[in-house]
Amino acid sequence: MWFEFAGLARQCCATRQFLHFASYALQTAIQQHHLWQHPTPAIHLSSTTAAQPATLPLIERRLEPGERVIARLQTDLDRQLRFQNGLLVLTTRRLLALEESQEEAGQIRDWALAEIESLELEEMGATGALHLMATGQPGGSHWRFTAGCIREADAFVACVMDHRGALLSGNPPVESQTAEPDVDDEGLDFSDLVRDSQRGNPLLRLLMFSRPWLPLIALGLVLTVAATSASLLSPWLTGSLVDAVLIPIQTQSQALHVQQITPYAIMLLGTALLAWLLKWGRSFVVARIAELVTSRMRRDLFEHLQRLSLIYFNKKRTGDLISRISSDTDRLSMFISLSFIDFVCDVFQFVFTALILFKIHPLLALVALGPVPVVAWLVKCVRVHLRSCFAASGRAWGIMLSVLTDTIPGVRVVKAFAQEEREIERFRQTDHHVYATNDRVNRTWSFFSPMIEMFTDLGLLLIWIAGAWTVAHGEIRVGVLTCFIMYTSRFYGRVEAMSRFFASAQRAAASAHRIFEVLDVKPDMPSTEGTQRIGRLSGRIEFRDVKFRHGARQIIRGISLDIAAGEMIGLVGASGAGKTTLINLACRFFDVSGGAILVDGQDLRDIHVEDYRKNIGLVLQEPYLFFGTISDNIAYGKPDASREEIIAAAKAACAHEFIMRLTDGYDSMVGERGQQLSGGERQRISIARALLIDPAILILDEATSSVDTETEREIQRALDNLVHGRTTIAIAHRLGTLRNANRLVVMEHGLITEIGSHDQLLNTSGTYARLHQAMLEVSHT
Amino acid sequence: MKTPAAHPDLQRSSVGALAYTDVTGKRHDKVLPVRLFPLTDPNRWISITDLQGQELACIEEVDGLPDDVRKILLETLAERDFVPVIQVIHTIRHAELGCEWCVTTDRGQTRFCVENDESVEALGGGNVVVIDQHNTRYRIPDLAALDAKSRQKFERYY
Numbered sequence A: 001m002w003f004e005f006a007g008l009a010r011q012c013c014a015t016r017q018f019l020h021f022a023s024y025a026l027q028t029a030i031q032q033h034h035l036w037q038h039p040t041p042a043i044h045l046s047s048t049t050a051a052q053p054a055t056l057p058l059i060e061r062r063l064e065p066g067e068r069v070i071a072r073l074q075t076d077l078d079r080q081l082r083f084q085n086g087l088l089v090l091t092t093r094r095l096l097a098l099e100e101s102q103e104e105a106g107q108i109r110d111w112a113l114a115e116i117e118s119l120e121l122e123e124m125g126a127t128g129a130l131h132l133m134a135t136g137q138p139g140g141s142h143w144r145f146t147a148g149c150i151r152e153a154d155a156f157v158a159c160v161m162d163h164r165g166a167l168l169s170g171n172p173p174v175e176s177q178t179a180e181p182d183v184d185d186e187g188l189d190f191s192d193l194v195r196d197s198q199r200g201n202p203l204l205r206l207l208m209f210s211r212p213w214l215p216l217i218a219l220g221l222v223l224t225v226a227a228t229s230a231s232l233l234s235p236w237l238t239g240s241l242v243d244a245v246l247i248p249i250q251t252q253s254q255a256l257h258v259q260q261i262t263p264y265a266i267m268l269l270g271t272a273l274l275a276w277l278l279k280w281g282r283s284f285v286v287a288r289i290a291e292l293v294t295s296r297m298r299r300d301l302f303e304h305l306q307r308l309s310l311i312y313f314n315k316k317r318t319g320d321l322i323s324r325i326s327s328d329t330d331r332l333s334m335f336i337s338l339s340f341i342d343f344v345c346d347v348f349q350f351v352f353t354a355l356i357l358f359k360i361h362p363l364l365a366l367v368a369l370g371p372v373p374v375v376a377w378l379v380k381c382v383r384v385h386l387r388s389c390f391a392a393s394g395r396a397w398g399i400m401l402s403v404l405t406d407t408i409p410g411v412r413v414v415k416a417f418a419q420e421e422r423e424i425e426r427f428r429q430t431d432h433h434v435y436a437t438n439d440r441v442n443r444t445w446s447f448f449s450p451m452i453e454m455f456t457d458l459g460l461l462l463i464w465i466a467g468a469w470t471v472a473h474g475e476i477r478v479g480v481l482t483c484f485i486m487y488t489s490r491f492y493g494r495v496e497a498m499s500r501f502f503a504s505a506q507r508a509a510a511s512a513h514r515i516f517e518v519l520d521v522k523p524d525m526p527s528t529e530g531t532q533r534i535g536r537l538s539g540r541i542e543f544r545d546v547k548f549r550h551g552a553r554q555i556i557r558g559i560s561l562d563i564a565a566g567e568m569i570g571l572v573g574a575s576g577a578g579k580t581t582l583i584n585l586a587c588r589f590f591d592v593s594g595g596a597i598l599v600d601g602q603d604l605r606d607i608h609v610e611d612y613r614k615n616i617g618l619v620l621q622e623p624y625l626f627f628g629t630i631s632d633n634i635a636y637g638k639p640d641a642s643r644e645e646i647i648a649a650a651k652a653a654c655a656h657e658f659i660m661r662l663t664d665g666y667d668s669m670v671g672e673r674g675q676q677l678s679g680g681e682r683q684r685i686s687i688a689r690a691l692l693i694d695p696a697i698l699i700l701d702e703a704t705s706s707v708d709t710e711t712e713r714e715i716q717r718a719l720d721n722l723v724h725g726r727t728t729i730a731i732a733h734r735l736g737t738l739r740n741a742n743r744l745v746v747m748e749h750g751l752i753t754e755i756g757s758h759d760q761l762l763n764t765s766g767t768y769a770r771l772h773q774a775m776l777e778v779s780h781t
Numbered sequence B: 001m002k003t004p005a006a007h008p009d010l011q012r013s014s015v016g017a018l019a020y021t022d023v024t025g026k027r028h029d030k031v032l033p034v035r036l037f038p039l040t041d042p043n044r045w046i047s048i049t050d051l052q053g054q055e056l057a058c059i060e061e062v063d064g065l066p067d068d069v070r071k072i073l074l075e076t077l078a079e080r081d082f083v084p085v086i087q088v089i090h091t092i093r094h095a096e097l098g099c100e101w102c103v104t105t106d107r108g109q110t111r112f113c114v115e116n117d118e119s120v121e122a123l124g125g126g127n128v129v130v131i132d133q134h135n136t137r138y139r140i141p142d143l144a145a146l147d148a149k150s151r152q153k154f155e156r157y158y
């Protein structure tokens, strides 16, 4: 018997075969998770099916000879803001508009380019509008669309106006200039989305993820099968013992001695020892696989998170990400170590026990298998339910952690406003949510699990009845029946274990899904990742009609500014004007939505991001220090900096003095987020950190706003020396901070309104003069 | 604090925009009404701002306005309002970026993509806001009032 199993195990040992087998087993056993593999929806969305450029041919048929389509814009709302598709097409001569409506197949209107007086894009809250003014048409024409189309609309308007301008000025555009903006590049075409959504069952992906450890998994499997086979031997031996020794002794039919038991006993002991050894090896190997896989998963997750852009983190809750990295991977580890290999082993046992049962007595085996279809049906029913319960439970956990990561760092504010009770209540609620979702799982499970047991007990009862009958008719001997019953109870043990597996598989699938969801987020620098490697830049920055949107809202509305290498620019403007956004663009935390930023004449999007950031020293308004010593924090951007460099940077940032006074000097721990230091001290350390990397471009975003005037003056003096030889962009509200700036740039509502030196701007009596006046008034009162 | 004027003096200007005359008699040719609580209390607290976003007046109670003013105000608001109310959820399924929703709203059928779990917010009392990939808001005013199938689909995912 054992050899039979071993032979099979050897066969499965061939790794590829194993994978094949395992994935097949998984696939068939778990069937298809409806959750991840929905059939295509039955309903047909007239709006989205029409969103395909299927309407374009309609327009193309209307073109005059020689007329060509230059650009097109898909709109998705009608004028009453109902979802309805429309199409605007710019050709070499005209602007055509196709409106789809329920009643008509599509009505086309057109304007010659020369008739167009203006075409303007207006943001109207969550939607956008295009207003067309044409000669002889008093009210104008209007189109509406959702925020998803605004970028394209912007490009389209630019394209139309360019084209019209070129046409009117008498130089019809050259063919090559009329590039078609990529209208169906984003948002509009849902077909890609649907295709990509079939990323497959998360458990299969987990298996794929585990590929590097296949040899180990195969070993685990072999050990599992061997251990199982060893334990399967004992009923067989027991059966033989009963029939060959015990019953003859009892019935005295043969002159047998009790000592005949000895070889059986030794063999039973041997199998027990063997099973113990094999199980020991198996548990160890399987647990190691689980840890290896999930440790790699955690690392991959963290690595992946580090590559994601700021936009992603703006949207995500920290607690949720933490729960994915910690508790979801932990659940997977439990699943792999406790359930997965066991399941494979259970399947083996299930199949082989069934075979043995049939070999012993086919009819009895048939009776024994009776409850199996019922159990299978039950499992199927409960699975759908469990699946959503587990997903909800994972989310609830994430929400709870989010509350923690929100309140614990904010504990000062909580205490200051005496809102402890409220936070306790908030946590209580989220915790209750966790409780409730887990309770839902348990309610289902506590009902379901005994139910399976009941069916298996029922099965055993059937066997006893049928067995008694067969024994009575002399068909089998009592020993065979004993052996049969032992196998059957084992068999049901497997059935129960497998049904438990389906539950834990649902939990694992939910967790795996949450993990792969993060891993599937593309590092979303929207355009291509730059490849151009660069060394040290000279620091010339050119903004060319830069535009930027957050969703539908345009934050930067077209900024052009040329900053020479080594120049210091002071950026002023009311808060909310878009200053921080502008430097975020300059650091390439976000990509521009229009125009371009060039450094040393190269488009920022072509440059390798990390190379570029090595050239940037950034000091933020809210300095963030990491857990560690002061010198670690100063050397954050250049871990191999010498002590000398660290001290020089600290001196330059006027931090040296106060660091000296600390008990541990540069070795002082700053605490989490630098909480053991004052705001001004943190600020100075972050300035030192930026200076240490000797950046070609220094960016100070209200860097000195939280230090006292005295310290600011000191830092100012330090900066005076340091801005030499590097391009500096400094944002400050205290205008005095910017007295060394070569030029001051005033921003308002995402536009530059004034540029000039301090004196020039004072004389123009514009915004800057007003700000200056206001500041003087404040300091005089 | 109540606004001093009994009701703000709103008119429709010749170009069709909303115009406002303030207490000093100064006329603003184009003003924008802004709902201050668009999700939780859309019909009260409406601010009248100029194009730079400076508040000129604030209306607490729309119902208290004279009919003509209210009509103009609501019309202008309707031009800018876009928070479709989800009536039926056909499917929600995992897509490349988060979940793809396929719904019928009070503004017709549509599909949209919801990137994160965080984009589905419960505002309390069964009032749920769904924010799609492009920052468009969709509302489910009362989850309990949704038909059972839609609610099931919603609950399976959120």
Ligand SMILES: Nc1ncnc2c1ncn2[C@@H]1O[C@H](COP(=O)(O)OP(=O)(O)O)[C@@H](O)[C@H]1O
Pocket (backbone or CB within 6 Å): A314, A550, A555, A573, A574, A575, A576, A577, A578, A579, A580, A581, A582
């Ligand atoms: N992540 C974001 N999503 C949406 N809007 C944002 C985001 N970050 C900033 N904004 C908006 O962009 C505008 C400009 O912000 P910012 O550049 O920080 O102004 P400041 O000039 O004070 O530095 C503000 O009105 C702000 O509300």
Ligand SMILES: [Mg+2]
Pocket (backbone or CB within 6 Å): A579, A580, A581, A701
């Ligand atoms: Mg700022």
